Every structure is written in C-alpha cells, then in structure tokens.
Amino acid sequence: MPIYTNTYRQYDGQPRHRFRWLVVVEQELKTLAKFRVFKLLCLAAFLHIIVRLLQIVAYDVLAQDPNNPLQLIFANLDVVEIKASTFFGFLYLQTSVMFIILLYSGAGMICNDVRNNLMEIYFSKPLTWVDYALGKIMTLVLLGLSITALPGVLLVGLHNLLLPGMETLQASWWWPLSIMAYSLLIVIPAALCILACSAQLPSQNYATITIIMALVADSSLAGLLAGLLRQRNFLGVSFPLALRRIGEVLFKDTRVLFTLSWHWCLLFVVAVTLFALFIVLRKVRREEIAQ
Amino acid sequence: MRALDGVTLSFGKGATGLLGPNGAGKSTLIKTLLGFVRAESGAIRVFDLEMPARAIDVRHRLGYMPEREISSPKVSAVSFLTYCGRIFGMSRVDALERAHEVLNYVKLGDSRYRNMETYSTGMLQRVKLAQAILHDPKLLLFDEPTNGLDPDGRIEILNLIQDIAERPGVSVIVSSHLLPDVQHVCSQVVMIDKGRVVQSGDIQALTPRHDNHFEIRFRDNDAACVAALRAAGHRCERLHPGNTWLVQCAGADGVRTIFETAARCSTQVRHLQPARHSLESVFLQAVGKD
Amino acid sequence: MTAIIEAQGVSKWFGEVVAVNNLNLSIESRITGLLGPNGAGKSTLIKLALGLYAPSRGEIRVFGSRPRNNNAVMRRIGYCPETDYFFENTTGYEFVYWLNRYWGMSRRDARRAAEAACELTRMTERMHDPITAYSKGMRQRIKIAQALASSPELLFLDEPMNGLDPRGRDEMYALIQALADAGMAVVVSSHILYEIERITDNIVLMYRGTLLAQGQLHDIRGLIDRHPHAIRVESRQSCAISKDFLDLPDVTRLEFEENALVIRTREPNACYALLNDMARKNEGLIEGITCSDDNLQSVFDYLTR
Numbered sequence: 001m002p003i004y005t006n007t008y009r010q011y012d013g014q015p016r017h018r019f020r021w022l023v024v025v026e027q028e029l030k031t032l033a034k035f036r037v038f039k040l041l042c043l044a045a046f047l048h049i050i051v052r053l054l055q056i057v058a059y060d061v062l063a064q065d066p067n068n069p070l071q072l073i074f075a076n077l078d079v080v081e082i083k084a085s086t087f088f089g090f091l092y093l094q095t096s097v098m099f100i101i102l103l104y105s106g107a108g109m110i111c112n113d114v115r116n117n118l119m120e121i122y123f124s125k126p127l128t129w130v131d132y133a134l135g136k137i138m139t140l141v142l143l144g145l146s147i148t149a150l151p152g153v154l155l156v157g158l159h160n161l162l163l164p165g166m167e168t169l170q171a172s173w174w175w176p177l178s179i180m181a182y183s184l185l186i187v188i189p190a191a192l193c194i195l196a197c198s199a200q201l202p203s204q205n206y207a208t209i210t211i212i213m214a215l216v217a218d219s220s221l222a223g224l225l226a227g228l229l230r231q232r233n234f235l236g237v238s239f240p241l242a243l244r245r246i247g248e249v250l251f252k253d254t255r256v257l258f259t260l261s262w263h264w265c266l267l268f269v270v271a272v273t274l275f276a277l278f279i280v281l282r283k284v285r286r287e288e289i290a291q
Numbered sequence: 292m293r294a295l296d297g298v299t300l301s302f303g304k305g306a307t308g309l310l311g312p313n314g315a316g317k318s319t320l321i322k323t324l325l326g327f328v329r330a331e332s333g334a335i336r337v338f339d340l341e342m343p344a345r346a347i348d349v350r351h352r353l354g355y356m357p358e359r360e361i362s363s364p365k366v367s368a369v370s371f372l373t374y375c376g377r378i379f380g381m382s383r384v385d386a387l388e389r390a391h392e393v394l395n396y397v398k399l400g401d402s403r404y405r406n407m408e409t410y411s412t413g414m415l416q417r418v419k420l421a422q423a424i425l426h427d428p429k430l431l432l433f434d435e436p437t438n439g440l441d442p443d444g445r446i447e448i449l450n451l452i453q454d455i456a457e458r459p460g461v462s463v464i465v466s467s468h469l470l471p472d473v474q475h476v477c478s479q480v481v482m483i484d485k486g487r488v489v490q491s492g493d494i495q496a497l498t499p500r501h502d503n504h505f506e507i508r509f510r511d512n513d514a515a516c517v518a519a520l521r522a523a524g525h526r527c528e529r530l531h532p533g534n535t536w537l538v539q540c541a542g543a544d545g546v547r548t549i550f551e552t553a554a555r556c557s558t559q560v561r562h563l564q565p566a567r568h569s570l571e572s573v574f575l576q577a578v579g580k581d
Numbered sequence: 582m583t584a585i586i587e588a589q590g591v592s593k594w595f596g597e598v599v600a601v602n603n604l605n606l607s608i609e610s611r612i613t614g615l616l617g618p619n620g621a622g623k624s625t626l627i628k629l630a631l632g633l634y635a636p637s638r639g640e641i642r643v644f645g646s647r648p649r650n651n652n653a654v655m656r657r658i659g660y661c662p663e664t665d666y667f668f669e670n671t672t673g674y675e676f677v678y679w680l681n682r683y684w685g686m687s688r689r690d691a692r693r694a695a696e697a698a699c700e701l702t703r704m705t706e707r708m709h710d711p712i713t714a715y716s717k718g719m720r721q722r723i724k725i726a727q728a729l730a731s732s733p734e735l736l737f738l739d740e741p742m743n744g745l746d747p748r749g750r751d752e753m754y755a756l757i758q759a760l761a762d763a764g765m766a767v768v769v770s771s772h773i774l775y776e777i778e779r780i781t782d783n784i785v786l787m788y789r790g791t792l793l794a795q796g797q798l799h800d801i802r803g804l805i806d807r808h809p810h811a812i813r814v815e816s817r818q819s820c821a822i823s824k825d826f827l828d829l830p831d832v833t834r835l836e837f838e839e840n841a842l843v844i845r846t847r848e849p850n851a852c853y854a855l856l857n858d859m860a861r862k863n864e865g866l867i868e869g870i871t872c873s874d875d876n877l878q879s880v881f882d883y884l885t886r
Contacts, residue, residue, distance in 0.1 A: 011427035
C-alpha cells in the first residue's frame with residue numbers, strides 16, 4: 001500500500017454547466033439565508049401571502065356556503081370579494097416588503113466584493129463580467145419575483161380550484177398575465193437601482209442611505225410640484241406612483257390617482273431601469289479590467 | 292507612456308521570478324496573462340491558446356494568488372472554496388472534496404469551518420493560495436505571496452510554492468520585491484523596468500562567483516587582521532554589520548594567506564565563503580542603467 | 582551609553598487580551614531592531630514608549646521620565662507608523678509643514694524644518710507634488726520626513742520597508758544609516774528578519790508579549806545552550822576530514838551532505854581551531870566555513886520552539 005503524501009490530486013475535469021451565473025445566484029442565496037434579519041423579512045412577506053390565502057378561502061369557501069354561520073358576514077364585505085384589484089392590492093402592498101428585502105440583500109452585493117478585494121479572485125476564474133453581473137441581478141430578481149409573481153399566480157390558481165366553473169375562469173384568465181407584468185415592473189427596476197448604488201458607492205451603508213434618500217427626494221419633489229402647481233399629474237414624477245399608474249391600467253382599476261397617460265409612466269420607468277443597468281454593467285466591466 | 296513596450300518572453304516549467312520596481316509594468320504583464328488587458332501589438336499565447344480571445348479557456352488552467360488581502364466575512368473557508376470550485380464547473384461533491392484536499396495541503400486546520408472574518412493574515416494567505424491551486428492549474432501566478440506573514444508562515448508558504456513548482460508539468464511565476472524569497476523558490480528570473488525586459492535567465496548563471504573574492508569573519512581582533520591583509524596587498528571592504536569583510540585576494544593561494552594572517556594575529560576565521568554576485572546587485576545594476 | 586527607553590515589569594492588557602506581559606528591557610544603542618511575529622506586542626511596546634497608552638502595570642521611562650502626557654519627552658521622539666493614510670490632496674511639503682505647525686512651531690520654523698526634513702529624506706524635487714502621485718517608496722519617505730520635523734533624538738520606524746521594491750529598500754537602508762550617523766537613536770520594528778540583519782546587529786526579540794532575547798545576535802546565539810552550534814564546512818574531501826572531528830570531545834553530531842560536512846558541537850572554539858589549522862596546512866582543502874544557524878531565523882526558531 002503506498003504511503004500517503006501530503007499533496008493534492010490532479011484534476012482533469014471538464015466544465016459541467018453552461019450557466020455560470022446560476023452558481024453566483026446559488027452562493028448569494030446561501031449566504032443570505034444565514035442572516036436572521038433576512039429570515040424575519042421573508043417571514044413578513046410570507047405572512048402577507050398567508051393573509052391573502054385566508055382571504056381567498058374565506059370568499060371562495062365560506063362566503064359561498066349557505067350553511068356556514070360566517071357566510072352572512074363575508075358575503076356582504078366588499079373587501080373580501082376576489083377581483084382583479086384584490087391582486088393589485090396584494091402586489092401594491094407587497095412592494096414595500098419586497099423593496100426592503102431587496103435593499104437588505106442587494107445593497108452590499110457589489111461594494112462588499114470590491115472592498116474585500118474579491119473581484120481579482122473571481123475574475124481570475126473562468127467567470128466573465130456578464131456572468132457576474134447577471135448572477136447578481138438574477139439573485140435579486142428571483143428573490144423579488146418569488147414573493148410577488150409566484151404567490152400571486154398560485155393564488156389565482158387556488159381561487160380557480162376553490163371556485164371552479166367557467167365563470168371564474170372567464171373573469172380571471174388574464175389576471176396571471178397582469179400579475180407577471182406588474183411584478184416584473186416592480187422588481188426589475190428596484191433590483192437594478194439597488195445594484196447600481198451598490199456598484200457606485202464604496203460601502204453597503206452608503207448605498208442603502210443613497211437609495212432611500214433618492215426615493216424620498218423623488219416623492220417629495222412629486223408632492224411639491226403637484227401641490228404648488230395644483231396639477232395632480234405631477235405626481236407621476238414619483239417613481240412608486242408611476243408604477244402604480246401602470247398597475248391601475250394593467251388591472252383595469254378605475255380608482256385612479258391621477259390621469260397622466262400610462263405611456264409617460266412606462267417611459268419613465270424604462271428610462272430609469274436602463275440607466276441603472278448601464279451603471280451596473282459599466283462598473284462591473286471596469287472592475288474586471290482595472291484590477 | 293507605455294506600460295509594456297516590446298516585451299518578448301516565454302515562461303517554461305519550474306519556478307520563475309518576476310522582479311521589477313513599482314510601476315515597471317509587472318502588474319500590466321500579469322493582467323495581460325490573465326486576459327484582462329488587450330495588447331496593442333504583438334501576440335500572446337498561453338498554453339498555445341491565443342489571448343485574450345481564449346481567455347476563459349486559459350483561466351481553467353491558470354491559478355492566480357493576488358497581492359491584496361481578501362476577506363469574505365460570513366462565509367467559511369470551505370464554503371468559499373466550494374464556491375470557487377463550482378465556478379470552475381466542478382460538481383458540488385467534487386468541489387467540496389477538493390476544497391478539503393487543498394485546505395489540508397495548505398495546512399489550514401479546523402478553523403476552515405469558521406467564518407473568514409475571524410482569520411488572521413496568515414490564514415487568509417493560505418486561503419488565497421488554496422483557491423489558486425484548487426483546480427490543479429498548470430500555470431500559477433503568485434503576487435507577493437509572503438505579504439504580511441510571520442517568519443514561520445513565510446517559510447511554510449515558500450516551501451509550499453517550491454513543492455507546487457516541482458509538480459510535473461507545472462509552471463510557476465512568482466512576483467515579489469523580496470529577493471531572498473525569490474532566490475529560495477525560483478530557478479529562473481525575469482527583470483522588468485519601465486516596460487522592458489532588462490535581464491532574464493537562470494539565477495545561478497546570473498550570480499556567478501566573484502573570483503578571488505571571499506567573505507570573511509574573524510572571531511576577534513579583526514582590526515589587526517585587516518591591517519595585515521591590506522599591508523600584504525589584498526583589498527578589504529566592510530560588509531553590512533556583523534563584522535563581515537569582503538576580501539579581494541591578489542593572486543592565488545589567497546585562502547591560505549587569510550588563515551595564516553588569522554593565526555599570526557591569534558584569532559580564528561569563523562566564516563569563509565566565496566563571494567557571489569548577489570541577485571540584489573544584479574537587479575540594482577540592471578534597473579539603474581536607464 | 583545611557584538607556585533611552587527603560588521598561589520595568591511593564592504589562593498592558595486590553596480586557597482579557599494581554600498584549601505585553603511583564604516586560605523588562607532597556608534600549609540604548611544607535612540602531613535597534615525590534616522583532617517578532619504578528620501579535621508579539623511590538624506595536625504595543627512602541628505605543629507605550631510614545632505615551633499613547635499607559636501601562637496597566639509597571640513603569641516605562643523614556644529619556645528618564647514617563648512619556649504619558651509628557652510634552653517634554655514627546656518633543657524628543659519621532660514616530661513613523663505602519664499605516665498608510667495621508668491627506669491625499671495635499672502635497673508632501675504641505676503635509677510635513679502642517680504637521681510641524683500642529684507640533685507648535687512658528688510659521689518660519691515650520692517651513693525651515695519641513696524643507697530640512699525633505700532634504701534629509703531626498704524628497705526635495707518631488708515635495709511640491711500631490712501625495713496621490715507618489716510611489717510607495719516616496720510615501721514612506723514623507724512619513725519619515727514628518728517624524729524628523731522636530732529633530733528628534735529617538736525615532737520609531739514601524740515596518741518602514743513595507744511594499745518597497747529592492748531599490749527603495751536599498752535607499753531606506755542608506756537613509757536609516759544616515760539618520761543613525763547623525764546621532765539619532767532609531768528603533769526599527771519589522772517581522773522580516775533578514776531586513777533587520779542588514780541594518781543592525783542589536784536586536785530585541787519579542788514573542789507573545791514577552792521578551793525573548795536582547796543584545797547582539799552572536800551573543801544571543803552563544804547563549805543558547807540547548808542547541809549545539811552547527812558549523813558547515815564545504816570541502817570536496819568531507820569524508821576524509823571528518824575523521825579528525827570525531828576525536829574532538831564535544832562534537833555531538835556529524836552530518837554529511839554533498840561536498841560538505843555539518844558538525845554540531847558544544848564547543849565551537851576547538852572546532853574552529855582545528856578547521857583553521859587544516860586550512861593553513863592544505864590550500865584548497867577547505868572551500869567554505871559557515872555557521873549555519875548564526876542568523877536571525879535560526880535563533881528565532883530555537884527560541885520559540
């Protein structure tokens with residue numbers, strides 16, 4: 001039997017997968033899952049989903065059943081009724097929690113790697129700047145979608161299961177599409193803006209502060225303009241409200257806040273998204289070369 | 292000003308040292324080998340692959356240990372290395388196994404399970420070394436590998452590098468400012484200054500013996516001995532502290548003369564070494580030329 | 582020479598961590614090397630000598646008085662720290678000038694002192710360039726320039742050769758030698774042993790907060806009884822000459838290498854006498870004699886294992 005010498009084996013393995021960015025996503029999520037704050041935030045998001053679940057059950061099962069003592073209460077409560085705007089409300093309320101989760105996860109993503117001098121290590125491996133950027137972006141997007149679009153679509157499915165029939169299906173066939181579209185609209189710009197701040201600023205705390213300040217400044221400006229110039233359409237300058245305007249259109253909600261055409265709002269959202277994307281990609285590319 | 296100007300080099304098997312003053316173009320050379328910087332003219336081939344077009348393929352067989360200190364808080368060394376392994380395309384099991392193997396090799400014990408924010412400088416250097424050799428690369432670049440290490444840690448890392456360089460088919464490039472480290476580990480050396488190669492070759496060949504020059508140290512009474520030697524026509528020069536003298540003997544039989552002088556002055560010769568040109572003097576000469 | 586720094590029973594702890602443990606030493610000579618691995622207590626000792634910390638126990642005296650909150654003592658000390666932080670947008674000259682002014686000099690004196698310090702550290706041509714444009718070696722020299730401003734009698738250099746290329750190292754050695762020749766007591770702290778060997782013979786070895794050894798390197802080596810001296814003789818006839826060494830009473834071990842012989846003996850004097858004899862009688866028999874463990878690395882190994 002040969003004596004073991006302290007050395008490492010030869011490795012002639014071949015690369016196994018084509019999606020290197022998935023590895024980045026996996027590692028980021030694994031690291032995030034260790035933090036207690038993250039777990040609590042996810043719990044908060046989950047609780048909201050549970051509440052909506054109960055709402056659907058309440059309406060679909062209890063409110064329809066004539067023998068149930070609670071039926072009278074639920075049948076008359078307008079709030080419990082399942083309409084398109086229910087899901088709009090779900091997503092609108094979930095936006096805040098989603099934003100906080102993405103902020104917590106994403107504010108340090110790029111700047112911590114730069115501060116810890118890990119960029120040299122990553123880029124000396126067969127990892128292109130595209131893989132790296134895509135991995136970071138997709139982590140946040142998948143995280144965001146998993147608490148907005150995914151539960152939303154599943155809840156629609158549940159609604160159809162609990163209240164089967166052509167009527168429900170006809171009313172709700174287009175809801176998943178709107179849910180997907182609106183979720184993408186709230187998740188992707190948020191993820192990209194957070195990553196853009198993380199890429200440009202030297203520390204996680206600065207990035208968090210910057211994006212919150214940008215949001216506050218933006219909303220204040222919108223409110224100021226709308227108030228001073230007595231024109232409610234100026235509320236569209238506020239990013240969250242612009243998103244809400246598009247949501248109103250997507251979910252055919254008639255309770256509009258202002259009447260600015262959704263084209264302008266969409267243009268605003270897309271412009272901000274592309275700008276943030278440009279900043280992130282430019283910074284990652286520069287990091288690859290600069291070090 | 293050009294960072295690299297008309298550099299023609301080839302790195303073969305074994306360990307080669309890369310020396311040069313700050314800002315001479317060493318980092319640019321390393322970045323070019325890693326594929327980050329595109330050369331404006333000329334061709335670079337690593338493993339017979341055109342760079343930087345095939346950079347990704349080259350990086351599968353290349354390991355890099357950067358100069359700056361890394362830290363990956365909240366992640367343990369095992370976790371970090373497994374991640375690095377997966378970036379290479381290893382399966383999760385493979386990556387985990389190899390992570391432990393290289394951590395054993397660099398002698399990082401049970402602390403591999405703790406988060407990296409609790410590590411000392413020496414341990415972080417070992418993790419850096421481990422991630423460079425994880426995928427058994429055939430070309431390794433070490434940038435200041437003994438930065439910030441204790442005397443013990445320095446010797447260990449240098450011995451590890453020497454061991455790695457002796458593996459079959461492996462080529463190691465060590466870039467360092469510490470010339471004794473380079474002499475310990477490397478057999479070849481390349482010196483770069485102001486973007487050009489000013490000297491390259493075998494270390495033994497570049498530092499030949501200085502004929503008839505000897506390093507001498509006497510037990511005591513060296514003033515008298517030196518005076519006697521000078522009177523006999525040999526030149527004596529004091530070296531750095533420690534009472535060591537550089538004696539240039541006029542004519543043959545020099546060694547015996549020195550011992551006889553020592554005996555006459557009732558002292559002993561405690562240190563006798565034929566003087567070699569030091570790598571440092573070769574470097575300073577090569578660099579000071581421009 | 583009177584002692585410049587004297588420590589008696591000095592201990593310093595931070596919570597449960599003992600940085601310096603019952604230290605007794607006195608530093609007097611021109612250039613002293615302060616050596617030890619990371620965590621040995623070198624920086625703490627320097628800060629105690631500077632008066633930045635007060636000892637938790639024991640007493641430390643610099644120039645005969647306690648340095649803590651003692652301006653008279655602090656005026657005679659210069660400190661060049663290890664960290665590399667400057668006001669990046671100022672020029673080197675401005676940096677030194679303003680630190681002189683903080684020190685308490687008048688405008689004219691500060692200007693003159695800044696120019697003199699830059700002259701001594703050979704930064705005169707570049708002193709009006711912003712610090713961001715400096716190379717690592719220049720930054721180290723500006724650090725030393727600010728420490729020299731008040732013409733101190735004692736200078737602490739913490740890792741001065743960090744990050745310097747060989748040319749910068751050479752210049753730094755020359756500078757330290759020049760400063761010592763100008764009459765300054767210089768304490769150089771480092772963990773790279775062969776650098777210290779080049780500058781000075783007088784060393785203070787620290788390990789885990791305690792003093793391991795102090796004095797001239799050869800004297801320290803002579804005092805380590807536990808390990809016999811290892812004398813390496815290079816000769817093509819190593820086997821033939823080894824027979825004579827077997828007769829010596831204190832030889833404990835003979836190791837044969839290619840064209841060389843390593844003799845371990847408790848009585849090096851007799852061994853050297855025999856070697857000198859042999860070399861006198863036969864030219865070309867002995868090609869080299871070295872004491873293979875007479876360097877800092879070996880001494881350090883012996884003391885810490």
